[in-house]
Ligand SMILES: Cc1cc2nc3c(=O)[nH]c(=O)nc-3n(C[C@H](O)[C@H](O)[C@H](O)COP(=O)(O)OP(=O)(O)OC[C@H]3O[C@@H](n4cnc5c(N)ncnc54)[C@H](O)[C@@H]3O)c2cc1C
Ligand SMILES: *[C@@H]1O[C@H](CO)[C@@H](O)[C@H](O)[C@H]1NC(C)=O
Ligand SMILES: *[C@@H]1O[C@H](CO)[C@@H](O)[C@H](O)[C@H]1NC(C)=O
Ligand SMILES: *[C@@H]1O[C@H](CO)[C@@H](O)[C@H](O)[C@H]1NC(C)=O
């Protein structure tokens with residue numbers, strides 16, 4: 049129970065120093081800090097971290113019903129400090145300590161288990177201004193308590209929770225505003241091609257951003273999930289979405305950050321000041337260089353989108369092979385024409401913000417032929433639908449209703465970037481489709497994301513994500529979920545299975561994966577996530593966080609042996 053001993057240590061030292069002898073006044077810095085003093089510094093915004101499901105274990109009937117209703121709802125979870133989207137990050141996997149509903153929130157809850165703190169931080173600061181973040185850093189420095197930054201809790205690798213920690217919760221930094229003539233602070237003029245810029249607080253979520261874009265006749269390039277944060281882990285680690293092929297990754301479109309670095313300084317990072325930090329925050333990952341308070345991101349005019357939806361009957365491997373073969377055969381060309389896509393074994397959704405209706409139909413002729421051929425052969429339930437929609441917001445409203453990720457369960461994820469080389473010859477294409485099918489056999493539910501910035505003319509060296517993002521055509525994810533009652537061995541087996549599944553693709557591809565959606569046990573993670581950029585990222589980490597106050601799993605400068613990682617399997 050290290051969690052308890054940490055707290056006792058703080059309390060004990062503080063008990064000894066609350067009444068210093070008046071004859072020997074010691075300098076402030078020698079006094080150990082207390083939770084009460086921290087709470088005062090943050091204007092009462094310190095609160096206890098409580099596991100999300102705790103009310104159901106406390107016998108609080110009304111509170112329990114309320115939380116059960118939202119147990120598998122992304123908004124409820126993303127808005128609760130003590131909840132994560134994937135529940136294993138609330139638990140201590142290595143010990144089995146947890147506070148989860150044994151029925152997954154679905155049935156009548158009753159069992160004899162107790163509610164344990166797991167990896168939920170003991171305390172949170174509800175960060176409302178830079179001073180709150182600075183107070184958190186000072187407290188961590190003085191007490192040695194681990195710090196975590198938590199925004200929405202979507203992280204797939206547990207980087208927004210840690211046992212016995214103090215959490216800096218950025219959820220309530222929700223401002224979104226528009227600037228027509230944005231000049232990065234310290235620069236003398238607007239950046240090339242920049243018309244409008246949206247300033248977002250770290251806690252704003254993509255549904256907020258897309259609604260704001262609709263109201264203002266803009267297009268924002270964001271993720272495919274409503275409740276992921278706009279400027280937290282998503283943006284700092286890369287940020288892909290269906291518009292990325294034509295319009296760039298999140299990191300390509302960020303113009304400025306305001307960030308509290310571990311020394312407590314509130315800094316502006318852009319091309320004209322703290323440029324090294326700016327570069328690091330454009331792909332180096334969240335939770336590593338400081339607490340981002342807000343980001344300025346490029347907004348484009350609202351445009352109509354061309355969309356194509358292809359559906360074949362589910363559960364038919366041969367049809368999946370045919371569907372994916374058409375996709376792979378046309379993969380490079382479609383990416384270069386600006387198509388983004390999200391596809392599974394029986395459905396593919398393509399979106400394009402740059403082609404006209406006529407160009408889209410011509411470009412997608414192979415899909416139209418594919419559909420006609422299957423229908424002529426008597427296959428029922430095949431659909432190939434082309435449609436123009438007036439904006440990203442209209443598209444997303446329908447898409448995000450049809451594609452909701454599982455929430456409130458536990459899973460192991462693994463991923464791979466698929467290089468252009470893998471599409472070169474028909475043999476390469478066949479090998480790729482074989483590997484995709486093998487991975488989808490091992491862990492059903494593989495997703496093909498054509499969300500790499502293929503047609504976006506960016507200078508890749510301005511960002512710190514692995515340069516392989518710019519040579520890749522697909523980002524592939526696989527998952528292996530488990531039940532709430534799984535044993536430690538079973539959980540380990542699911543992590544191993546996700547790794548084994550993605551090995552089908554690792555065997556034939558260059559070494560690269562997306563840091564935000566990656567195997568918890570990613571081999572050689574430094575080169576996989578950042579390629580040649582890792583060494584420079586590490587020196588920037590050492591410059592801004594020399595004491596290592598921030599640390600997270602497979603992050604830049606990761607110290608794997610640190611006690612804060614004791615709950616990982
Ligand atoms: C259902 C689902 C769908 C997803 N869809 C997409 C997608 O379409 N495209 C895509 O690119 N990714 C997607 N992701 C992955 C997503 O990018 C990551 O989960 C990301 O880490 C989420 O960031 P967050 O801030 O919302 O979450 P959190 O879990 O709160 O934080 C994630 C990481 O960022 C750090 N962090 C958070 N806020 C800050 C801050 N203010 N300052 C500094 N560090 C911070 C945390 O410490 C942690 O390391 C998806 C994830 C899920 C679960
Ligand atoms: C912090 O102070 C506020 C306001 O006084 C109080 O409501 C809250 O309970 C305090 N937090 C803790 C952890 O004591
Ligand atoms: C958010 O907006 C409000 C109202 O415009 C403003 O008072 C506040 O300072 C803003 N907060 C941040 C963190 O920018
Ligand atoms: C958005 O565009 C519509 C139609 O062109 C127009 O009526 C409306 O005033 C615009 N709104 C804004 C905020 O610019």
Ligand SMILES: *[C@@H]1O[C@H](CO)[C@@H](O)[C@H](O)[C@H]1NC(C)=O
Pocket residue numbers: 531533534535
């Ligand atoms: C977990 O629960 C499921 C039913 O929900 C049951 O089939 C399975 O045997 C249980 N596993 C363990 C390890 O108890």
